Amino acid sequence: MRAVRAFLRLPAPGVLVLAALCAPVPACTVRLIAEYDERTEQEASRLEREMDLFLTRLSSKPATEATYEASGAFYDEHETDVRALRLRAEALPKNEISSRQLGKIEESVRELREAHRGKPLTKQAALVARDLFNISWKAILTLELAKKRA
Amino acid sequence: MKADELGKEMLAAAKKSLAKDWGKGEAYATPELKRLATCLVDIHALKSQGTVDEQQAKALLRIHRIATESVLLTIEGLGIIAVENAINAAFAAVKETVNKAIGFVLL
Numbered sequence: 001m002r003a004v005r006a007f008l009r010l011p012a013p014g015v016l017v018l019a020a021l022c023a024p025v026p027a028c029t030v031r032l033i034a035e036y037d038e039r040t041e042q043e044a045s046r047l048e049r050e051m052d053l054f055l056t057r058l059s060s061k062p063a064t065e066a067t068y069e070a071s072g073a074f075y076d077e078h079e080t081d082v083r084a085l086r087l088r089a090e091a092l093p094k095n096e097i098s099s100r101q102l103g104k105i106e107e108s109v110r111e112l113r114e115a116h117r118g119k120p121l122t123k124q125a126a127l128v129a130r131d132l133f134n135i136s137w138k139a140i141l142t143l144e145l146a147k148k149r150a
Numbered sequence: 151m152k153a154d155e156l157g158k159e160m161l162a163a164a165k166k167s168l169a170k171d172w173g174k175g176e177a178y179a180t181p182e183l184k185r186l187a188t189c190l191v192d193i194h195a196l197k198s199q200g201t202v203d204e205q206q207a208k209a210l211l212r213i214h215r216i217a218t219e220s221v222l223l224t225i226e227g228l229g230i231i232a233v234e235n236a237i238n239a240a241f242a243a244v245k246e247t248v249n250k251a252i253g254f255v256l257l
Binding site: 030032105115119 | 174178182185186188189192193196201202203205206209210212213214216217219220221223224226227228230231233234235237238241245256257
């Protein structure tokens with residue numbers, strides 16, 4: 001085998017492995033996770049702020065005014081925007097983690113909506129929900145910013 | 151080109167890169183997990199005080215579980231980026247030696 005390799009002037013197997021790893025990218029940069037996406041960062045920041053504002057306002061209203069009926073339009077729009085961002089994330093290569101996280105946010109919005117539909121959210125419940133949504137959005141933003149690979 | 155020397159150089163570069171990135175992951179994870187623990191205590195208190203009914207307490211717990219999963223996914227992602235950085239650092243450490251030895255730009 002060594003003789004054939006020498007005859008054909010082939011590089012050693014180790015070099016071939018390196019070549020295979022580097023083949024798809026110039027200057028040999030290995031990519032195991034998606035590239036940073038500016039749109040995801042901007043949209044995630046906007047949606048985080050939108051949910052924070054919604055729950056902050058809800059927490060400052062008397063229980064009689066914090067009804068689901070007054071918030072239905074918000075849920076429709078917010079859920080649609082999160083879904084659009086998740087679909088975009090799914091279209092980006094090697095972006096499974098961010099896509100799953102956005103799918104989870106969608107699930108959280110549906111959970112909140114169902115809980116709210118049952119009865120008005122109390123101030124304390126709205127504040128706990130706000131903290132939890134902020135933790136989820138921060139997780140998404142932290143990963144997206146880490147993809148910048150400074 | 152000696153495999154032993156190349157291996158040592160690659161390992162040293164990878165270790166240095168991983169040590170740097172591990173700190174970043176830990177700095178993110180520690181406060182977030184504490185925050186999640188606080189939220190769990192808050193949900194328990196809300197239910198005990200009767201501030202939320204069973205349905206809302208369950209919904210908050212499910213949102214809590216989802217937030218926890220999201221934090222863990224970020225930790226996983228940061229780990230993948232750390233591995234990616236370590237691989238690239240290892241290649242970069244031997245780039246010149248390898249390219250020179252094989253006579254074309256491979257790395």
